[in-house]
Amino acid sequence: MTDELEFLSVHPFVRSIAQDKVFGTIFGSALGDAIGLYTEFLPQHEAERSYPYRKFSLVSPTTPIRSDSHRNKFERNAWTDDTDHALLIILSYLHNEGKVLPQDFAVRLQIWIDQGLRCLDRPPMGIGRLVAGVTKDPAFLESPEDVARKRWIKSGRHVAPNGSLMRTHPLGIICVGFNLEKTFWTAANMSVVTHADPRCVVACCISTALIRGILRGEVLTEADVDTILQQAYDWVEAQPELLNPGQDEELTPPEVAGLLDPKEFERYVYAQTWDDLKLDAAQQIGYVYKCLGSAILALRFGIRQTAPQFPISPDVFENIITDLIMCGGDADTNACVAGALLGCWVGYSCLPLTWANGIVYKEWLCKKTERFSRMVGIAYDNAEAVNENDPDTAPDGGKGLLSKEELDRKERDIILMILNRDKERKEEEERERQRVRGKGFGKWLKGMSSSGSGK
Known part of the structure; x- marks a missing residue:
């Protein structure tokens, strides 16, 4: 065990609690994603009209999902593209024996755009505009970061969607044994594969560092959350290559500084209510700060509602995520990111059974999460299990790529x-x-x- 993971030996219960939180992170995110599909892209009033009882179940009798041209594309009781992309990071990490390789992730992402998640034979549904544009560029695999940066500059440096944030939570688990500086760089390097905007990088750094901190027992209060928020923001602001991707000399110092607006940042991460975030605002639902703000607020609510409680009621996770998705907007992505943070906080044992027992691919995801936890060093090491030849982790899922026909x-x-x-x-x-x-x-x-x- 490395020195950075010594905290796991402080008490016999620490490792089992951390393991429960790893599963809570992965499953909490997937469940938020699946439940969020019920209201994705709906305005709040339409979400309330469609689901007046505000109660969702993935086990029989399952809650009927609104039938429309968007929802009819997706597999029932399953996660969407958000979790698929997070799984690409996990599968890459397992395949490369515990290494985080942005280039390998880029290869997998390009395959996913064309063929979906091959190991589960899932088609690519819900492709984001920016991700599609970047990955389909002929030069993408040669230099993903350069392609992402050029596309961002071409947009006028305004495009900051949530596509890199939605996939970043596995990095928080991977970074559990890293120091904060290495954690931030790991998150940043994975974000810029497709999303160069410094707001996207900040958001990924925050999500990754919060999950790492919760797993390590270092994030215990809202004050600790606030500390991570400021540390991540200050760190990105201090990195010239992240604050001004490509080091564009045409930008004046005030223009460079303006790429990260502290007041804009604070407005979202210190929101007090769901209404403050205006999650269903037209033309803005995919903004990364809206997604980040909703995840931070969900975590704050979780901390407030569980501080005096033990054991934690599964109602905490269910009620907070339900309140979030009933706001409409980009509900599956908001709940995916929020579900990761909140799931890490409460642990898998406190997730609602009417959700966890009904999600498609549950056993498959359990096995991958178990091996992932062992590879990171949180679960007890089993060299044979960690190094097993798992065809699912190959870029083609061990099934080969599909032909055009x-x-x-x-x-x-x-x-x-x-x-x-x-x-x-x-x-x-x-x-x-x-x-x-x-x-x-x-x-x-x-x-x-x-x-x-x-x-």
Whole structure:
């Protein structure tokens, strides 16, 4: 065991608690992602109209998901692209025997854009505009960071979506034995593969450092959260190559400084209510600070609600994530990032069973998380299990890449599925209209009968 992991030997319970929190991080994020799909891209009022009972279940009887052109694309009771991208980091780490290799992640991401998550035969759904544009650039694999930077500059240095933040939580587990400086660099180097904006880098540094700190028992209060927020912000601000990607000499010092606005940052990370974040604001739902702010607020609520409690009620995670997704907006990504932080805080043992027991691929994810935890050094080492030959971790998932004909066939199958689901939705709507119309006609007949009797 390295000196940085000595904290695991302080008490016999520490390792088991840390292990529970690792599972809480990975599953908390995946569950937030899956539950968030229920309201993704809806305005808050429409989310409330669609799910008036504010209760969701992934086990039978499962909560019916709103049927529309967006949700009909996705597999039921499963996570979306957010968790897929996080899994690419985990699988890369396992395949490369405990090394974080941004270049290897870039290869996997480009494969995912075209073919999806091959090890689970999942198609690529929910591709972000920036990620798609960067990864499809012919020069991407040659220099991912350079392509991402040039695309960001071409946008006028304004584009700061949440695509790198949503995948970053496994890094917090990987960095549990790193010092804070190495933790920040690990997060930054993985962000700039696709997202060069310093706001995206700051957000990734914060998420990674908070998970690392919770696992190490160093983040115990909101004051500790605030310390990490400031440390990450100050660190990125002090790195010229991160604050001004490409060291553009055309920018004046005030323009460079303006790329990170402290007031803008504080407005989101110190929000007091969900309403403060305006998560469903049109044209802004994918902004990285909105996602970061919602995750920080979820963690704050978790800290406040669990400080006097032991054991922690599963209602804490469920209620906070439900409140978050009912705000609408980019709900699956917001809940994915928030679920990682909150799941790390409460641990897997305190996740709601009506969610955890119903998510698709649960056993597969358990096995990968267990091996991931051993590789990091948190779970007890089992050299044979850690170094096992797992074809799932290969870039092609051990299944080979799909041919053009196979991809075309899968695309046709997906289109057919969407059309069938849309047909079912329209038929259900028509049945509902007929039911309401019949009910109204019955009332009219009853009224006519009463008025005609005269007795």
